[in-house]
Amino acid sequence: MxxxxxxxxxxxxxxxxxxxxxxxxxxxxxxxxxxxxxxxxxxxxxxxxxxxxxxxxxxxxxxxxxxxxxxxxxxxxxxxxxxxxxxxxxxxxxxxxxxxxxxxxxxxxxxxxxxxxxxxxxxxxxxxxYGIFTPVMRSRNFDSYIGQQVSIFSPQAETIITTANLRYELTNQKLDMLWQGTLNESMGDSFRIDFEGPSLIVYQEY
Amino acid sequence: MxxxxxxxxxxxxxxxxxxxxxxxxxxxxxxxxxxxxxxxxxxxxxxxxxxxxxxxxxxxxxxxxxxxxxxxxxxxxxxxxxxxxxxxxxxxxxxxxxxxxxxxxxxxxxxxxxxxxxxxxxxxxxxxxYGIFTPVMRSRNFDSYIGQQVSIFSPQAETIITTANLRYELTNQKLDMLWQGTLNESMGDSFRIDFEGPSLIVYQEY
Structure with missing residues (x-):
């Protein structure tokens, strides 16, 4: 495309x-x-x-x-x-x-x-x-930097999420509440979010 | 209490x-x-x-x-x-x-x-x-004024909602998406929200 x-x-x-x-x-x-x-x-x-x-x-x-x-x-x-x-x-x-x-x-x-x-x-x-909101429909990597503040929002609360290279990792976890995925942090120059279910919204501070 | x-x-x-x-x-x-x-x-x-x-x-x-x-x-x-x-x-x-x-x-x-x-x-x-956010656990009336901008957020999307005295009334409706209950408006000096299910958050502009 x-x-x-x-x-x-x-x-x-x-x-x-x-x-x-x-x-x-x-x-x-x-x-x-x-x-x-x-x-x-x-x-x-x-x-x-x-x-x-x-x-x-x-x-x-x-x-x-x-x-x-x-x-x-x-x-x-x-x-x-x-x-x-x-x-x-x-x-x-x-x-x-x-x-x-x-x-x-x-x-x-x-x-x-x-x-x-x-x-x-x-x-x-x-x-x-203050930062960037990205809606994500499928698993992917994100460019980042060490210490970047990252929040993951799961608007429909059903999505099963696994993260890699974040300070507080999720492993096959649902985020029942919108605040539960906030205040995370990148551990390097990229991180990854794998998930199954409805779209997520990822926020990265500048 | x-x-x-x-x-x-x-x-x-x-x-x-x-x-x-x-x-x-x-x-x-x-x-x-x-x-x-x-x-x-x-x-x-x-x-x-x-x-x-x-x-x-x-x-x-x-x-x-x-x-x-x-x-x-x-x-x-x-x-x-x-x-x-x-x-x-x-x-x-x-x-x-x-x-x-x-x-x-x-x-x-x-x-x-x-x-x-x-x-x-x-x-x-x-x-x-800009306004007031009120978390609400049960059906109630809200003091208001004609034309007050009102938004209803249903964070867990399961709540069944009926409104009275809003411009765009809900009748036994779920709000599947967080944006769906935004941009409503009060029709008088009060409105009412009846609901069954998890808590809502109501926003009223000053």
Missing amino acids: RLKSAVILANGSFPVHEIPLNILKTSECLVCCDGAINKLETAGIKAHAIVGDLDSLSNDLKRKYQDIIHHFSNQDTNDLTKAVNWCLMNKINDITIVGATGERDDHMIGNIFLLPSYTKKMKVKMLTD | RLKSAVILANGSFPVHEIPLNILKTSECLVCCDGAINKLETAGIKAHAIVGDLDSLSNDLKRKYQDIIHHFSNQDTNDLTKAVNWCLMNKINDITIVGATGERDDHMIGNIFLLPSYTKKMKVKMLTD
Whole structure:
């Protein structure tokens, strides 16, 4: 599968950390959730597409950006999902999401735990000001460094997990509660997670 | 049960919103996770107890606060849980947690989804800069206002939920995914959630 990539700016806190900020500044295809366009303007960065229900957009901005605005009014999906769906429609299959955390706590949780539903159709990761969330559908290795803080989230609690090269190893274990896989640590320049069952979400601190 | 209350300051972002900030300033018993003591000093607020593994505390601070420091070295619990356990040991059974969100994303998720485990032994709520998380063990009414943004999290996905007076009502429904109960809205000055099964977490925006 040839990968066509984009960066999505969601409507949480605008990135401060240099890693997501650089990704935003250097993106060749930047898809902006409509509620985030003011922040993007303030930062002097250009969007290639603006996607959303346009509720939060002034008429001035609607006129200014009419050529790149894509209106989706579906109330069953949140703003981030609308942007992801626009990418899928445009055959973009490698997405980096920034600005999806901070501000409203329930939006943040929603955005993070939506990641596994996106990963069935595309490669996706989310970069915050503190680290990277990666939804994972199958066993794999992760690049890392000694002492990197790592958390494993098992949203459906049924997944049977075995880890290698983490400080607190799991061996054919389920994580019944979302907090149980947090605060682990990498023991080297890579670690591995093998599992059977529904997708996991892995968080690695920068 | 007579309630004896305390406020716990966790080691996330120091509160900015006036609601958690006022609670912090006016608390008669303020329990501070050890990593947050510098922020509390900067704000000129006094802690009544400092709880943690003391890893992050300088020797100067250890000396300064020796009379109110309580050392817990258990690696199986995070800082917030250590503070909650100290409260339980001191027969405190009504806890308001502030400063538990912001900063490291995995800490934030851990702290929020630990709430149901605390609520078996005490009354507990968490106030962020945006709203209130309340773990709920049984069906109840919630005070609200028209248009209040409400999210319902069902961490174990098995709970059968019926709501009353929300914009998008649930009727004997399970929430299979954590994001499915987000972005609801109150239709009046109260709403009700009836459920059977494991605890829920309800989020109400200020």
